[in-house]
Amino acid sequence: MSDVLPSTTHEFWRPPASAQxxxxxxxxxxxxxxxxxxxxxxxxxSHFCHVCGTERLDHAQMDWTRYLDVQSIKAFFGLSTLxxxxxxxxxxxxxxxxxxxxxxxxxxxxDFQAVQFWRVEWLLGAxxxxxxxxxxxxxx
Numbered sequence: 001m002s003d004v005l006p007s008t009t010h011e012f013w014r015p016p017a018s019a020q021x022x023x024x025x026x027x028x029x030x031x032x033x034x035x036x037x038x039x040x041x042x043x044x045x046s047h048f049c050h051v052c053g054t055e056r057l058d059h060a061q062m063d064w065t066r067y068l069d070v071q072s073i074k075a076f077f078g079l080s081t082l083x084x085x086x087x088x089x090x091x092x093x094x095x096x097x098x099x100x101x102x103x104x105x106x107x108x109x110x111d112f113q114a115v116q117f118w119r120v121e122w123l124l125g126a127x128x129x130x131x132x133x134x135x136x137x138x139x140x
Contacts, residue, residue, distance in 0.1 A: 079137065086133030093126035 033042045037054035047056050067073075074084055097119045106112045 079133075082136045083133045083138075086129045086136060090126045090129035090133065093122050093129060097122035097126065 033056070034040070035042060035049040035052065035054050035056075037049060038052040040049055040051040042056055043050055048054065049056065070081075070084070074081065077084065077087075079087065100115060100118045100122060104111070104115050104118075106115060
């Protein structure tokens with residue numbers, strides 16, 4: 001038994017025999033993904049090729065933090081920093097006006113008036129923020 005163990009090779013780190021993917025295993029079928037750098041198959045859950053170190057480009061697994069990048073948001077909407085801030089404050093005020101009606105329970109007419117008053121205040125804040133954003137917007 002001890003004679004067998006030293007002579008075994010580790011298939012785990014060796015690249016596949018052919019550098020080109022076989023017709024049975026294609027990139028588009030999803031059965032196995034092949035590295036564009038060396039042709040080796042990616043291990044399950046790996047972000048890099050274990051043979052050459054090329055990064056795996058997985059389009060199904062998107063990075064959600066790129067949506068929070070302020071520079072890309074400003075470029076997408078074509079807004080300056082102050083205008084974007086006013087826009088976000090306006091959106092927050094609109095959401096607060098919607099949430100006020102959901103969170104608070106109305107028991108009598110005075111509660112109804114208070115909830116409507118809070119909604120009007122939030123909507124006025126949203127209008128003020130949007131008007132400020134319009135006035136701060138720079139001509140491109």
